[in-house]
Amino acid sequence: MKVSIVTVCYNSEKYIRYAIESVLSQDYPNIEYIIIDGGSKDNTLAIINEYADRISVIVSEPDKGIYDAMNKGLKLATGEVVAALNSDDMYSNNQIISMVVNLFETTGCNIVYGDLQFVKADDISKIVRTWVTKPFVPGSFKRGWHPPHPTFFVRNAVYKQYGYFNIRYTLAADFELMLRFLEKYQVSSSYLNYPMVLMRTGGASGVASSFIKRNTEVIQSFKINELKISILYPFFRFLPKLFNIIRNKIPKKKQ
Template identity: 50%
Template sequence: MKVSIITSCFNRAATIRGAIESVLAQDYNNIEFIVVDGASTDGSLEIIREYEGRISTIISEPDHGMYEAINKGIRVATGDVIGLLHSDDFFYDNGVISRIVKHMKTTRADFLYGDGLFVNPDNTDKIVRNWIGGNYRLWKVRHGWLPLHPTCYIRREVMMRLGLYNESYKIAADSELLLRYLITGGLTITYLEEYIVKMRMGGLSTDRTKRKRMWDEDIRVYASHGMAPTLTKLEKMAWKVPQFVLALLKR
């Protein structure tokens, strides 16, 4: 089973090397690694080029945001399964992809998700949020729960059939895609009860403009699927509370 891993990057010179090396360190030997750079100006592309011989495909050109970049990567991907590793993130350990493939083969799943850790950007040993996905239930999705996006591995055939990221969303395209797949896709979904990724906690919670846009886009996502938008958004926020509690317990 070939796994395509897509990393999108724009001006992430401080973290892109760690993301690349995290992929290259995986012990699974059938990985197609695609890096899509949005014409960075901070030296990111120069760092990416250092690994040119070990990255399957490098695309560097202007784009209109992360989701356009990811869609570019998906369109050139040839793997059986597609997953993402963002430029600020890194895998939990070197055996993550091997365990994902084993579990997907065993369960014959179309869609796999797992657990993830949000960490302090300046001290990646410090856990800020402990995201435990938990067993899949459709009722949870209808009440605001979604799996952690960077832990999701989806068969390429499914993505080609159900459609890629809706680029009209600048923040919530991942939520829209996951909701669309889980509610309407008729997919076989499996939960891998293991940590898959560590994510550097961003500054979204302190950026009022982005928080407002995220609220508006989430409302639009839920309304487009015939859900009660404001109530579902509040339920989504409530699902996050245990993550911070678990992080305190894990320290």
């Protein structure tokens, strides 16, 4: 089974090397790595080119935003399974792709996702909190749940059947895509109970000024997919985050 990993970047010289090396160090042998650069003005492309002989596809050209760039990468992917790794994120260890493939092969599912750890931007050894998710059941999105998109691995055929990122959204297109696949079309999925990805705190949708816009796009995502939600949905959406924060505050018992 070939797995395609897509990394989108723009002026990402500070962290892009970590993302690249976390992909190239995977012990799974059949990986197609695609990098879509938006025409960076800094040293990003030079860093990428250091690994050019080990990267399957490198594209550097202007785009219409992060989700347009992701769509470019997804449409170039030839793997049976496809995932996106942000330029400032990384896989938590070198066995993640092997673990994902094993779950696809043993369950026959069409989507695999797992947990994610938020880490300090300049010290990835310091975990801020862990996003612990769960197996999907119909109605989960309406109750405020959704999986972490950086851990979202999907069979290529699902994209071809149900579509790519909706670029009308600038902050929540990942949410809309997962909602469409899991809640609307109920594509089969399996949960990998393991912290698959390390995500640095911050990012396009993490700043306070983006909070209202992202949540507006989330609510619009339900409407365009003809899924009704309760007027209490904003409250439901906050609850899983609150539970995760509380879980991370509870001291772990020493073995």
